[in-house]
Amino acid sequence: MKSVFKKLFLTYTFIYTFSFFVQAESYQVSLLTCDPGDEIYSIFGHSAIRVINQETGEDLVYNYGTFDFNAPYFVVKFTQRTLDYMLSVTTFDRFIYEYQYFQRNVREQELDLNDQQKDEIIKFLKINSLPENKSYRYDFFYDNCATRIRDMFEVVLGKNLKWNEINEPEEKSFRELIDEYVYPLPWYDLGIDLALGSVIDATASERDKQFLPDYMEMAFGRASIEGDGPTRPLVKSQRTILEFPERNIAGSLFNPYLAMWLIAIIFMVITYLGYTKKRLFIGFDVALFGILGLIGLLVAILWFLTFHSQTKWNWNILWAFPGHLILVYGLLKHKISVWVRKYLMFALIMADAAVVFWILGWQSFHPSLIPIMLVIILRTNFLYYNLEKFKSGRPNLEK
Template sequence: MAIPKRKALTSLVLRLLLCIVLLLLTAPLLLAQPALSDALPDAPEVEMPANMEGVEFYLITVDTGNHVWDNFGHTALRVVDSSSDTDLIFNWGVFDTSGGNIRFARNFVRGQMVYQLGVVPPAWEFNRYRREQRTVWQDRLVLNSQQKARLYTRLAWNLGAENIDYDYDYFFDNCTTRLRDYLDEALQGELSENSGSLMPETFRDEVFEHYRSRPVIAFGLDVMMSERIDQRMTRWESLFLPANLRSELQRKGLLADPETLMEFAPPADKVNPYWVLAGFLVPLVLLTALVRQSPIAAFGSQPGFSFAVSGFSYRLLGLLALCVVLVSGGLGMIMALGWWLSGHADLHGNINLLLFWPTDLLLLGMVFTWFWKGRVKDMTPGRHQLWTFYFLLRILSLLAYLVVCLFNVSSQQTNMLLLTALPTMLLFFLLTMISGMRPVRGMRFY
């Protein structure tokens, strides 16, 4: 019975590890709206007004913010009923964490993202955006009495205990698409009419574009998300973004009385992470120029290669290796565990696993020798052969990645990785195999 218990414990540890890394690195996208645990727990029931002329609906569009979870913006609906003197914000971005963070993390890994409709007073909602320094626009929806009645009826239905929850999907079913669909229903298809044309952008393009102010997150999501997000969006699908929905409603003449309720500067774009990655090629090319043959490098060693100006060269290699190993090993581990254990389809079938391997973390021992000691890593001939085999496998995997990308074996978009990460990784592993380690014969004295 010990073996099954050990397997169960291993599986639990891996799932907990996946919870941590996914929450740290992919939560910015998956949790585009922070928890509203103090939203009204018992949402007021909506009663149909006797006269819909006294009811006005307002589209609330919130700009991107300075936190990693709000880089897509947010959409809500304001309902003002002058006859009953009520004013409420309907917000589809609420998720429940009352069951505890562990349960939430477990459901997160499984891909079970249950969101719900929340209802709050405008003052509560707007004060939060003011604290977050996010611009908020308000537009009155141009609807006749029949359209208002249909929308009001749908809101009342949505507040039912059996309808208030929904399975969140950040592209196809989120706080913005919920309102989009309800408006289209109220308009009897007017919003979705002629909206099947393809846009030039893919879902990946929008993810990367909206995280320009968070380059580390942008790079991580770009690597970890598979080909599922590389399809070109239809005009209708592009309305998952709050700004796009507002623009489309304006284009169709369905908005009036625009008002900026509060205004703040949007987050500034940061340097493109792929330019930083390409910058690693400069020191790697320098190290390539410093490679020298070393016939007898040390007592008992075999002929091989090392670097000129060894102290500087090996410390530079160690610094570069630390970055490469942590990025490659970390991303590789997240992708591997995500594919194996997670229910998020966007983490499955990722060809970037040819580029980033979780086993690269095993190189940290060599990093210590290179960076702290400033010299080549000495090892027994057997270990040297084993590591040489590993580096050859890594080089072959990188070449396989090149073939897959060039011949469009997969539809996953990898252009920037192909231009920056691939040559960086290829040159790094070649240098490491040739000059980073040295076999040393054991000496026996009789």
Template sequence: MSIKKVFVFLFTNICLFAIPSQAQTRKLRISILTCAPGPELYSTFGHTAIRIIDSTQGSDIVYNYGVIGEVLNYDDPVFYIRFMRGKLKYMLDAYSYSDFLNEYQMEQRSVWEQELNLTEIEKQTILDRLTQNLIGANKFYKYDFWLDNCSTRPRDILLKTFPNIKITKPIIAKGTTPRMLIHNYLDKAGQSWSKLGIDLLLGSLMDKPIDDYGAMFLPDYFKLGLDNANIGNQKLVKSTSTVLNLPSPIEPSNNYAPLIFTIILAMAFVVVYYFFRKNIAVNNILDSLFLFLTGLLGVLLFVMWTCTDHTVCKENYNLLWAMPFNIIVAFSLIKNRKWHKAYFVVCFLLNIVLIGGWFWLPQQFNIALLPIILLITYRDAYRIISLQKRK
């Protein structure tokens, strides 16, 4: 073999060995950050982010899918308008771990960290996916409270990268629904009025039982799922640590305030109806007002079901009592119509079905609605009897 060939052979092999050895020196550490709930509604359910430390480059970056992509902040009115329409875009952002931690320290929210037990190749695969998601339009996604959020995105990255991940111990009881889970957070946060509003807007899809993976749409359950997950024959989580241990900023409050309010409101209407029972004009005004308000709510629920991108607002059984057609009846009540009796009979029967099937219908209703529904049923019966007497 000539000297030239020996030189080429040695040079080629040096290059081949040099490339992998350089790649092998790269050390990554990947962990999941779980943040405690905050006092504001948008923070009630906590938060999830991914932390990647690259010791070769000296970087410590948090990949956060919970960044608003189209409006300035949560106080911007556009935020709630887009959220109601189901058009709100969130995005993936990457920034320093220290900045991320400072934010939660200022908000007085605890943070936990779970280091994942992965090989260097597996860690690089996750980093490549996140890097790809930061490019151009890839960083944006249409937020869905249940199906696509800051917690489901990291969950799906892990499941797509490692299909052999298995949860070895159940994290929720059999028959648990998304509504049950979110109720726990709203009750702990004292968000009773928000709970009422959410129960009005969210349809029966939120009352279908979910599995452990489905429960991971909430950060705490994602954290719990990781603690009980294996990848192959080893634990997915290598270690768990508390990064920030802070007293919760959430202050307890009266969770029965909406129920107390609706009871008082219904009783007040009954008292007024009683004292003006012989005054047809007052009865018509009160019933028209009640029909208009419930009809307006029904229109909102129908629009949220049919004209928005919110999957969780579909199949809403609250339309059994908050009927959109009530608006038409409200303006026609001043003069008796032939179809009024038939309409009130239908409404009365629907409300009877709703009250009788309160615990058996495929949707869970907020208890604060019961006094209002009973009042509506009473007025439907009154209208039916009144129209019968006038014949």
């Protein structure tokens, strides 16, 4: 009887082991890298994992970059970083249709994994795609569609995965890395620089750079697998799935640089006219500081009332300060209060501090903001010294 059980056990073990290897060998695991699109949510590109069952023909794409547009309070959650992203699973044909439609290039790197590693990757993805596991709290730099894939391979391959980083890589900050993608879209560039704080001026390590799909693609191309047999490149082969003619994004004449310098010239002219004609032209200042105050309010909300780590320590608040809305109220009053002149001096010092922060490299501001800072310095000086003098524009200060 024991010999019978022993034979059955050995037979079962052989069949299970054989079926495991046959099953694992029938799979192909690839990294898909998609080029940037024209919209802000697609401008940095995309990464996904493709799994092909060569035995059944099943061809699936595991995508960590999806979220529910119909989620309650979508805009509020997205702004606060309380909106969960999720791992979705779709067929390759459905996945590639979108990139075909928007004419975005897609490249594939087939990975040289052994049977056990393929099996572990597939199990990892299937467990992660379960309803109770598929959602995660998105972080643009540290937990996104690319870094989730990288982290998965580091968990599964462990010490066998060697990234083979460049010995003397080019040093780039997170902001500089972002600028590579948004430079052709100057208004997006300005918006990002306004919203994100000094924390993104830190130098990104080679591993940090992998939050961008293009950089992760290059990292996978350099990586190797060691310790489970002969050392081999992580990428077995690569091919281009979709390729379209390079699109040149035409620069618009109306860009932040032109707009800000036009504003600066207007304020220089009205300041000169105000000085020669002994008038204040406070209506222009109400508009200027009203807009700056609203921008400052947004900066403060992103800094203090959201969970985004990248919006902290944002020194744009030095020149775009929420308190400027109080200044607007003071300037609109029939009689100018004494505190208004004190606030003007405060606003002047804050703007000067922003320039110092920029020069010292504590935060890099968008270059188009130079004329706006000059305007703030110019107008706060002008109003501070002339509110009492030019009574044609305003009556006496309240005592």
